[in-house]
Amino acid sequence: MSKAATPGELRTKVYFKKNERSRDSEGFFHDTEVNVFGENVPCMCKWVNAHGYEVFQTMQLEIREPATITTRFSRKLLDPTLLVYKGTDPKPYEIISIDNVEERCNWLEIKVQRKSGAR
Secondary structure, three states: OOOOOOHHHOOEEEEEEEEEEEEOOOOOEEEEEEEOOOOOOOEEEEEEEOOOHHHHHHHHOOOOOOEEEEEEOOHHHOOOOOEEEEOOOOOOEEEEEEEEHHHOOOEEEEEEEEOOOOO
């Protein structure tokens, strides 16, 4: 298997959250972020920031603070609209791509970038 991580490398707490829209008692919609694994339950991952040649490639593509996450496979993580929070960092990352490594459903490699507001 080409992409994997040992259990000792899965030491970064990452929270995967999705936006849920609900209606309040007055009929107005509001969005709330809900953790896909349950309230305050982290997913342990291997987190690698971009370095070397990748930095120059991402600068050309105007990607902000890219990183690669390697974690165990879960169908809950296959949604590309999830927001990713690293530990206690309040700024979310957005998912660029998701790779089910070798289609074996053992590992996921997720490319993320820092989420920014509209210009």
